[in-house]
């Protein structure tokens with residue numbers, strides 16, 4: 001068996017992370033969007049690594065790069081049997097860190113290579129998947145590429161438009177793929193034994209507990225509210241304060257209301273407004289039309305739904321008092337995704353085998369595993385990241401921790417029962 005030295009594995013992982021981090025749409029920060037030229041370059045690099053690792057490389061109609069290591073049965077000309085899928089994403093947010101998503105793909109390749117280089121066939125096949133649409137930055141919907149693999153892709157998504165008015169359908173064609181081939185991207189449930197994802201924690205728990213690795217118990221559910229406020233544009237110098245219908249001031253009050261309600265939930269719910277769009281922004285114009293998107297998450301679906309209902313009522317109160325037109329649309333409602341006990345226990349045993357204490361923790365961040373849970377049992381392993389910082393260029397995981405993570409992933413695969 002190729003050596004399982006975490007230090008060597010970690011150094012290799014770091015080199016691969018830096019190589020991927022250098023592929024960006026912008027010169028001085030990392031931004032890599034779905035079906036962009038940068039996605040193409042990163043997918044080519046990942047495909048090269050998969051091939052060098054000894055995997056059979058393919059790409060599906062949404063650009064997911066797939067590295068396959070045949071099962072013992074398949075290699076002997078019998079049927080493939082089940083597959084264990086190992087994936088994450090290579091798209092990024094704007095001004096991103098290098099590790100979010102990318103580490104899961106790099107670790108999957110290094111783990112599969114461990115078996116391929118040793119010519120070790122397993123009772124199940126391995127498929128390493130590099131998804132390209134987890135962050136949902138380009139199109140107003142996310143997880144399209146993992147949904148295609150899980151058979152949940154929604155045809156209507158093809159009409160979604162990016163900021164330049166390019167539809168997903170057009171973007172797929174420009175990327176050299178055919179939307180008609182999307183159904184062929186799906187695995188059937190009976191051929192998949194499970195999906196696992198290795199990911200930086202994007203939070204402070206592992207660092208605070210001085211542990212490099214952790215077992216994910218569940219992925220938080222998400223609700224998105226799009227709030228459109230219609231006021232009256234006016235001259236900043238001439239309209240008396242009491243006669244204004246200022247849509248931006250109303251939006252600001254709603255942002256603070258969402259924050260206050262989330263703080264009052266004592267950790268049960270988090271709420272964030274990361275995007276506020278003013279239709280005709282100008283320093284000397286009272287904003288007449290504003291749209292804000294509220295991201296609401298919780299590990300408890302009932303708590304999240306209750307929070308959404310109460311927040312909608314609070315938004316209506318603000319709009320009425322300010323005489324603003326209001327349109328609230330729920331654009332996302334994703335249930336909490338449990339990680340199956342068997343996979344959790346497999347990761348716990350693997351972490352213990354690499355000398356760690358198998359802490360179990362929930363994920364506040366969303367992941368492709370949420371889409372894959374519609375297809376098969378899913379689980380995740382977290383890797384400590386410095387200060388818990390993510391979605392930020394300061395994001396960092398040490399080569400030592402990454403090496404331990406790959407070694408634990410290899411141990412997990414060795415112990416996996418398809």
Ligand code: HGY
Nearest residue numbers: 134135364365366367
């Ligand atoms: O939003 C999320 O949690 C993920 O990073 N896309």
Ligand code: MN
Nearest residue numbers: 100101134367
């Ligand atoms: Mn991610």
Ligand code: MN
Nearest residue numbers: 093100135391
């Ligand atoms: Mn992310």
